[in-house]
Amino acid sequence: MHPVHVGVIGLGNVGSGTLDLLSENAAQIQEKLGFPLQVTALCSRTVQSKSLPFPNARRTADWREVVSAKDVDVVAELVGGTTVAAEIVNAAIEAGKSVVTANKELMALQGPDLWEKAIARGVNLAMEASVAGGIPIHNVLREGIAGDRIAALYGILNGTSNYILTEMEKHGADFADVLTEAQRLGYAEADPSADIDGFDARSKLAIVAALAFGEKITPADIYTEGIRRISPFDFHYAHKLAHTIRLICVARLTEDGLLLSVRPALIPQSTILASVQGAYNAIWVQGRYGADTFYYGRGAGPHPTGVAVVSDLMRVARELRGGSPERVSPFAHARLGIYKPISITRQRRAWYLRFRVSDRPGIIAALAQVLADKKVSLDAVLQLPGGDKDNLPFVITLEPTAEEDVREAVAKMSALDFLREPPLALPMETSL
């Protein structure tokens, strides 16, 4: 029952959550594995001043000491960011250590390369904690439903924006007010851009889509749009259409290739994805054989993310103990050339166009004319009663239309003088 030795680098939120689990669950972990996990090294800039479990572990502010230590078998990289973290992961792999990381940005940008290095060096690289904290989606895609072929994947992968949208929906509140409140409560950062402009979700989608489709996918492959323009009346209109609005990450296989996007979209209220409230994350997977499966849980937090880190440590330790399995990069298992990312512009689907106008006669006629010129079929015109005549919201929905045609129509409409702002165009994900 020799232990497997763990070095933890980075003792912020995720690091301390991980240490809580490793110390409080040590007995269970040993029972499950058949041998203990022993923490032999702890590293952070302020490690000397922290109150930490594992009194016998070496404490150092120099990560190089952990990476090169003889009594460390697995390194947990929990510092975040992409500069020092990249150095740590590279150095650990070179030193022949397996690595567990919670770093979504690093894995989204450099995951395929790091995996190739790990395979060449014969070590393991695990990254469950990098996406959707408490949901074991990596494990599900790499092992649980590995026998299936994924057709599509829809995710709510940013807790902050889901919190903001569902608060707006519940209370009819404005985006700016909910954001301020979220910042006050610590749910949103002082600079909220990564969350509300979709960049955080984009990194996560890059990783999950790579796992699902076995292709190298980089964040730049993914069309990304944030939630700043969503307003409470968009929820009113969406509800009228039996839909709601969420920031949806999509990776869907089409005949032409892989369609990737992060954007606010209308989804049917009857779908289980629509029931995801607050700071939760969720992933809906459509498999060619297993059909629909759905996974839901906390997207972040020291303990949910700590569960992912510790579960990865257990798996890596089990493999270390078992010998040397064949390693295959999760980013490149499908070299069959059918999963290439494609442009979203030819994708045909239903659309929600929302306008804010200074009311006067002839508005619908003018807008309908633009659509007719582009040979786009209008499905419905919706206008809720009441409202300010100088700033009147209403909605036109479109029959399935290619995105490029919608964009051209929206550009043309934007020049019309009665519009208070450019039309907001949201896809309707009716295929969910």
Place this chain on the structure above:
Amino acid sequence: MHPVHVGVIGLGNVGSGTLDLLSENAAQIQEKLGFPLQVTALCSRTVQSKSLPFPNARRTADWREVVSAKDVDVVAELVGGTTVAAEIVNAAIEAGKSVVTANKELMALQGPDLWEKAIARGVNLAMEASVAGGIPIHNVLREGIAGDRIAALYGILNGTSNYILTEMEKHGADFADVLTEAQRLGYAEADPSADIDGFDARSKLAIVAALAFGEKITPADIYTEGIRRISPFDFHYAHKLAHTIRLICVARLTEDGLLLSVRPALIPQSTILASVQGAYNAIWVQGRYGADTFYYGRGAGPHPTGVAVVSDLMRVARELRGGSPERVSPFAHARLGIYKPISITRQRRAWYLRFRVSDRPGIIAALAQVLADKKVSLDAVLQLPGGDKDNLPFVITLEPTAEEDVREAVAKMSALDFLREPPLALPMETSL
């Protein structure tokens, strides 16, 4: 790239679904594993007359030939039942083969013993397909969230009874009519008892609870009650209380031990579990650290179950190739003595009592007196307008009360002459 060799015994629904995946996904499976899975033996009574993929595989009606074949590394036992299946699994383990099984009854009854044999013989035993077909719940509990400690688990694990309940709910239809329709459509068996009386769900809960809590749990440990007494007006009253009714499998850790039950219960309509419609399965897990996670998918079907079998075959093959990992029985990882099954009778919670009476003055007074005698606090009395005076349904809800007190009150009430049938008592799972 030597292949790992697979022998498949049992070519019914699950067996043919498994072969579809193994043949149609062969290229992907090889890319993911780094080596191919090769089917070398196929066994069923009618194997000679079937049209099957893998023309080079040996075909036999004698499972002993597969189990003893030199060119079989892993045996997939897909025959079902507990007699021949037990012989096959035992013989395969004795012959040093790893086993993948889809057999819930066998694993619920003999899983712990079979696992001990497998460990002693140094082989693997995988059973993802035995519970909740397309949902990789075994993988999640054993690996994905292995670092967590489970506090409670709530499941909808029988698709047939969930189909019947949600059809009753949607259409206000009677149990008997929906059952007949389900039988006509092939969703329910000619003898529906295993599904509607909770026995199928009980086997599954025994397995999942064992995985979650690491204890040997047998079906006999689980209080089980079916859905035959649920009627459309129970859904009306449940909705009035902002709840719905589902056949819920519960495994919850209390201070006294592990509480296990399969029974129809009221659950809040706002919970994600309440949104599970039709023949789907779902599992809600509450972890001490990871908090809530939720898993949802098809409960059965050749292809969803085939995904589970093939994913297990891949995992077992990967481990075979990697050497000999430490094996720990998933049924006995927590020998800490805190997870013993306990009787449900002392459990306090809110209750829904539904009566059908021949209306006359003094009924509420008589029922309230029985409750008062038992020192049980009544929470609300609900009676929807209209209804047949000779067969009038109404509902009393109770403040949290121990089950034994509810049972005694119900027994006493059953003797009252105005009741058309004994009261129906359903727990309210408000802690969800």
